[in-house]
Amino acid sequence: MASTARADAPSGVGARQRSSPSPLRQARRRNGERVVMALLWLCAAISVLTTAGIVFVVFADASAFFGHPAVTVREFLTGTVWQPFGNPDLDSFHVGVLPLVNGTLLVTGIAMLIAVPLGLASAMYLSDYAPARVRKVLKPVLEVLAGVPTVVLGYFALTFMTPVLRGIFGLSTVQIFNAASAGIVMGIMIVPTIASLSEDAMSAVPQSLRDGAYGLGSPKRHVVLRVVFPAALSGIVAAVILGIGRAIGETMIVAIAAGNLPQMTLNPFVQIQTMTAYIVQAVGGESPRGSLTYQSIFAVGALLFLSTFAVNVVAQRFVRRFREVY
């Protein structure tokens, strides 16, 4: 078996695979060893089972949700009031998911406003400006930042960032729970993701391109902004998209600091609710299994899963392109 191409390693710079496959693959096995091989295969198959389990669980209860006479897909996707609680026959029962989507997009937008400029500045600084000594310190520090538990960041958003915002904009403008402080802290959380992936892309730009630009008399700023940046653009775009995916799926920061009131608003200083925060809130409410409220958790989970999946597929497409350039 002369296999070379593997799914995760397209040919090009990005391929760090051994040039030849492991020789263990071809050798013959004893009978008893087939059992062990089967066990190893099972270990690898568990990851597929995990995905299958997620899809099954989420979509089974989500379809039960949509199967209920009080719920229509149309209202779910276009309704602007989210109140899937209590008796579905009452007037107060509404299943429009848009307020949750609105909350998620608002927080994600704020987070990206912080994360993209800071992440790109960090990437440019680390790839082309920082002296080796500084790099050696900064990269682990960014890794530490990426490893801070999100519940800790939520605490920080609520007890530090919110008072700061209230001090700046006034107690009457900024509510105790608000999208802005959650979004800002989330943005800081995403900086390491964007910075390290973009820096990989920028470091992969061949030195000859830089040398060429310098040779034509470009100052460093132009080399970085007009040669390295465009050349690394697809990798940078992939980094930003992955950052968006993380922001959409982030749970604890928003559950702690952004509030639990689904509303259609673009005001960053009032409380909102995101899809993820709704899942946490509704699970905490101990809604019995089989109830509409319980199923609504999975309907929101299905939407969340689909959106992050789509985001990830788009990002992977960009990653593949950036790997193939050189």
Place this chain on the structure above:
Amino acid sequence: MAVVSTPERNARRAVSQLVAPAERTRRERVFARLLFVGTAVSVLVLAVLVVDILIDGAGRLSLDFLTSYSSRFAERTGIRAGLTGTLSLMVLVGVIGFPIGVGAAVYLEEFAPDNRFTRLIEANIANLAAVPSVVYGLLGLGIFVYVLAPLTGGRSLLTGSITLALLILPVIIVASRESLRAVPRAIRDGGLALGATPLQVAWRQLLPAALPGILTGTILSLSRAIGETAPILVAGAVGTRAADNEFWHPFEAFTALPIEIFGYVSRPQTGFKVDAASAAIIVLMVVLLLLNASAILLRNRYARRW
């Protein structure tokens, strides 16, 4: 930059960029400083966060805080249940995740034939890494809490451990594969040439050689697992003193440090929301720090360069 470029426009642009050398170096310096400041902001926020939490919580830390259960009174509450829960989770997640992850890595790196199923597994692992952790919680809730309740005990420590183990499985697999890949081919050829079977080579040569890297990756992923809140919150961790678990009680209700922190932070009283929460955060961060330090130590001490 998709603007139409005409000779005239190009010429005008070129002329507009002819600035005096002094001005040019000034712009260079401003730009470099801007990038530095942009990088420094996140480092600064991290520093502020650490200092803020230390100031808030250091005074509340005491032996009593570590050894007492949670209480209705903020000044008497403690994190014993959360701490034992987190330590048990760490052990159980490792016990479940490590063999499966390493098994999968050995299979994919050394034995997997190049067929469609292998490619499916590999693409799948890449995608699983991007699934939000709260969705793993839904998996735990739907399958391990309800469908497999007779096996897992419902909202139990075991359910939480399995959920977290599945969450970090892709990380363990990727780290283990990288570590196996670093073992030179000559070791494999040598083993086979001496008459060892492929599994003997994998078990006696490759795994010992790759172990430091595998362990480092596993410990780092464990530190991610015990910092996670959303998956176990959704999969049934309880936030009260009902839980006081140790890893030999896998079928009982459990709580963990992040769950207790979330519980404290959600209360209105300062005694919980700030004092108790930040003290618990300090304990959690210390546990994480110890884990990460041991991983780095392991890597520096035993990692082999081929």
